[in-house]
Amino acid sequence: MAMDGKPREGRSLSRVQPKASDLTLHQLRIFWAVAHSETLTKAAKQLGLAQPSLSQQLGKLEANIGTLLFHRRSNEMELTEAGQFLLPKVEQVLRLISDLEDGLAQFSGGERLTLRIAGINSVLRVLVPPALRHMQEYYPGLDFDLQESSPAEILDMLYSRRVNVGLLATNSVAQASVGFVQVPLVEDPHVLVVPESLVLDGVTDPERELPPDQWTMLNRSIQFIFGSQQAQRVAEWYDKLLPQHHVVAKCRSFDTAIGLVGAGAGVCLAPGLTTVQQNLTATNLRLYRVQAPPRRIVALVPSQYRRTEPYKGLIETLQSVAARHAIPGLLETPPFLSIDAPSDL
Incomplete structure (x- = not known):
């Protein structure tokens, strides 16, 4: 006072x-x-x-x-x-x-509802198209806004409400996804992508069994760099499974890495979905399953959308599409790669 x-x-x-x-x-x-x-x-x-x-x-x-x-x-x-x-x-x-x-969008006088989706490239290319075709049959008044983005950008757009659904791998989001529901879609197996000329079927000791030029090709690694932890895990995989390898290129896109393999520059480790080329697997590649944990693909949605149409219908349709999908041309793991790899690739 x-x-x-x-x-x-x-x-x-x-x-x-x-x-x-x-x-x-x-x-x-x-x-x-x-x-x-x-x-x-x-x-x-x-x-x-x-x-x-x-x-x-x-x-x-x-x-x-x-x-x-x-x-x-x-x-x-x-x-x-x-x-x-x-x-x-x-x-x-x-x-x-x-x-x-x-x-209130249900009472908008016939105005079309836009469902906004952000996702990583492989999921948008492989899983989303058949899901959208199905959704169009049941929701003729629905249209879609699709944005290919990095995991960090997807989270940014979800937080700022610029998109309704995010499609990405769980190892990309960690604890940053607090406040959203993670709905599992598919477990995407890792594969070793090699040129068509490099045949690894049944190979137990590649240094002795492969011709010199193929042995050299096997040890040229093309690595995809996705954050320091991911890069470390990938390096550990190569050190354990291909201890004599040397890195010939580092990429920030699986598409680029796989393109280099197709051109005969080396081999790369990649998630299976990233190898699917518009409904076909590139004919100049061989894909070998490896002993590594799959990449877990999820739909990331605000909790209020999980049980609300049309978001609920979209997620269920994506799950159905993912359950039926198989990686074309996937070959069995060669014996020399049948070793447990570092976890959480």
């Missing part, structure tokens, strides 16, 4: 009484995105906002609530105790709003 008897103006945000009417849905979505991002820069990218605008809206939200929601350390954001309390409440609000939007 001041000397004149009037209340002294508070210096702490925590003394301001929050007003629910001052809160906006836009601010809550910004808070949610920042809470699920490592930095303000990443959150701004997810939301398609300039970072100064995002910071301003976040500041307004904190002022309206009356307390700080984040500890700010350089560009890093860590939830305060108040922020930790608010986050699950905001998630409930956003889930309800999403349910409301989805429900």
Whole structure:
């Protein structure tokens, strides 16, 4: 209390009484995105906002609530105790709003509903087309927006609500997928992709049994680089199964790596789905199953979509398509590769 008897103006945000009417849905979505991002820069990218605008809206939200929601350390954001309390409440609000939007879409006066899907290349090429054909029969008023993206980009689009469904491998998402339901679609076996001229059927000791030129070809490895941990696991596989190999090329796309194999540059380890070329397996390749854990492909969806049509129908159709799919031309594991490989490739 001041000397004149009037209340002294508070210096702490925590003394301001929050007003629910001052809160906006836009601010809550910004808070949610920042809470699920490592930095303000990443959150701004997810939301398609300039970072100064995002910071301003976040500041307004904190002022309206009356307390700080984040500890700010350089560009890093860590939830305060108040922020930790608010986050699950905001998630409930956003889930309800999403349910409301989805429900009202049924009464949109004939306006077509767009189902937005982001996925990795191999899944979009192999599993999605037959699933979409089936969906069109049952939902003639439905159209699709398909985006080929990297796993990190898929998560960004899911968090920012730019897509409804993400299709990717579980080893790509780790704990970053908190808040989404992972629906298993298919276990995609790893294969050793070799040129057609390199015949490994029944080979027990390749150094003795293969001609010199084929032995040399077998030891030219073309490796796909996907993050430091993935690169380390792939290197361990080659060191254990092909200890005399040397790396002739590193790629950031399975398509590029498989193309190099087809040209006779070497061999590569790849998930089976990535070898399927528009309904056909390239005729200049041989595909050998290897003793390695399969790549687990999932549909990643917000929990409110899991039991809501047409998302539920799409996921069930993808599961059905995946259950019937087989990698064309897949050959049995050569004896010299029948050794347990490093886990979680």
